[in-house]
Amino acid sequence: MNDENELKLRSSLMVSFGTQPRSRSILGMVGIALKMLMGDPVKYFGLVFGIGFSTLLMSQQASIFVGLLTWGANPVLDVRQAQVWVMDPRVKQPDQGQAISDQSLYRVRSVDGVAWAVPYARSAATVKTMQGNIAAVTLVGVDNQSMVGLPEENLANSMSAIRGRNAAILDGNTQHLIWADGRDPIGQVVEINDNRVVVTGLTSSLTNFSGLPTLYMKYSDAIAITPPERNKLSFVLVEPKPGVTPEDLAERISEVTGLKALTRQQFAAAGTQFIIENTGIPISFGAAIGLGILVAVVITALTLAMFVAENLKNFGALKAIGVTNRQILVMVLSQALLVGFIGYGIGIGGTAAFLYFGQADPSLRGFKALGEIVGGSALLVMIIVLGSAYVSVRKVLKLDPAIVFRG
């Protein structure tokens, strides 16, 4: 900070004090504080970009982390029509194949409070294309009649495209994993377990943890083309009657049938929980997010402390002319909030841009910009800057105004 600047600052300080009435003096003080801040571009930009970078790190990593966790829940969240999932008691997450007897469907339907229940099969399969490629897919069998479980978005063909014999609707977001050459999958003939399957439509399903393309077929077709097993029914999807809560119904179904019944939210949470418990994702992402927070704290606190220390003389002058500690606190906090706001804006904007433009890339499509992360990182940044500001300003508050005159 050069002397000319300092001089200007001081004179403006005097001016605003002398002329502004009391009510506007706080605003004047804030204005002076902000001028003080912007007058020192190195620290100003240092603070802004330090906070911006750490916000970016935190929010982007948190988004990816939450996104990855949601991948475990997405097979459940993809089914929007049913509130309760019924499965084998040993099943912990949606991609775990432990089929139940087909008779379970009728047992579940017979439970009081069930409006409807439909079968849902989920299994792994290998697709062979006519071009000679082999790709692993998740094969989903949805109820022939109601098609519950088939995502309705972005259907390149009507839902009834699934009704044909051995017709399949493919998740259009992952079609490149089967046909890398970008051809239109509709009308393509593939082979699954020596059965001819025709892709007749495209849908958009949420990204799942396995990352495999999802192929939707009629339940009867899906279980007919998979290798013989004792049971093939993976889940029963249930909708409660009006007036019955999903939680009550799930409990009742478990009690009556001996199967595990979870509400959609419970099962989605179980899918997430499975990833948390069984992968290194929480640790790696937790470390990244923690580093983001650490960077934010360190940079903000150090820079702010440095800034306050350098302006100690100015603050002393202010105190000498009768500026109270409270007013100084407001000044420093406003400085901190401004850099916090700008830094947060840059960081969160970067994350938003990353997620928004990343949607074009299929591998980034599964990550979501969540309000919780936007709000949470705002809160975190606010706490960090306010905390740093408070720590830095303590020296000013204890400052003896006479220091100015001691030169």
Add this chain to the structure above:
Amino acid sequence: MKLSPQLLRRLALPIGATGLIAFAVLTLSPPDKAGAAPPAPPATAPTDQSSVVAALGVIEPSSEVIDVGSELSGVVREVFVKPGDQVAAGAPLFRLDGRALGASLEAQMAAAQQARANSAASASRVPSLQANAANAAAGIAQAEAGVTTARGAVTQAEGRLANAQAAANVARLALADAQARLGLFATISDPRAVSTDERDRARFAMERAKASYDQARGAVLEAEGGLTSARGGLGDAQARLAAAKATSASAKASITEGQQAALAAQAGAAQAAAQAKVVATDLNRLIVRAPIAGQVLRLNIRVGEFASAGTLAEPLVAMGAVTPMHVRVQIDEEDAARIASGAPAQASLRGDASKRFPLTFVRFEPQAMPKKNLNGGAERVDTRVVEAIYAFNPSGIQAFVGQQMDVFVTARPIVRAAATQKSGDAK
């Protein structure tokens, strides 16, 4: 406040940050959309029933599906029905080729006629044999009369012999007397003691007596001869009787024989007639008829195809009574206890869950079965199901035999286990 370039420069970052935050907020991902309606309505439990048992139902005819079989194998010459036809009981369904059997029937009928003629001929021979037997019996009587006559002649001859012997004895005595007198005269040596005349007379008397005696002896011999001849006559007559008897026996035997031949011929005729009837029945069996009144559900046989007798994987003709229709409802054994006999039910056809119609209870199948009507694909389950039969009137409903239905049977509510018991289990 003036907007100086300096101020603008200072405001650039905060404004830019505001814009970026606005961008971040605006590009937030849409929240999870739960509670969407299914693309098409699934089979939904009736809202007016608090407790139901849901089950898979399969439509079948009220008579169940009858796989009509053929009793004989052969090539089909004529098919009288089309799939979907309503037929009366006994109506012909199809006819097998009958030329060989027809020819065989004619041959059998000819054989039967011949056998009948043989039988008539054999029967007509019996009366003449009976007449012969009667003649033979008359011969016996005649021979017996001859024997009696011969016996009479023997008795007469014996009487005559006795008379002759008696006369011979008299004559012998008279001779002996005459000889004695003559002897007396002979002993007198003096010829004069006795006149010659006297002597001669005595001689002559002796001669006469001798002649009488001889005559009497001749008569005895003659009588003896008569007796012998009479005895011979008797023997003859007896031999004739025996011969007559033998003839009669043989005539009688030939009657039996004739009668037996007639019976055999009759039996042969009956057999030939029966054989002709067998062929005629077979000829009739070539026409396969509807066992009950009902609808032809499937026709797997066409003119010119070979129809095999016996159980076939694909029945030649499947039919059944379709009014009313029945639904075979498979109820999980665990849920079966909740259903009362006669419980009403509602059902919807697969593919159209929006239309639901009522079912009326018919009966339970008395035997629980392993689940075999599968929900689709190669399902393998170890569940047993109790089958309940429900009926519905198919008019106005496009329902096909074999179609699956989602059935909701009104049931007793599920009794939840007591809380105390549950907590006990948890420990």
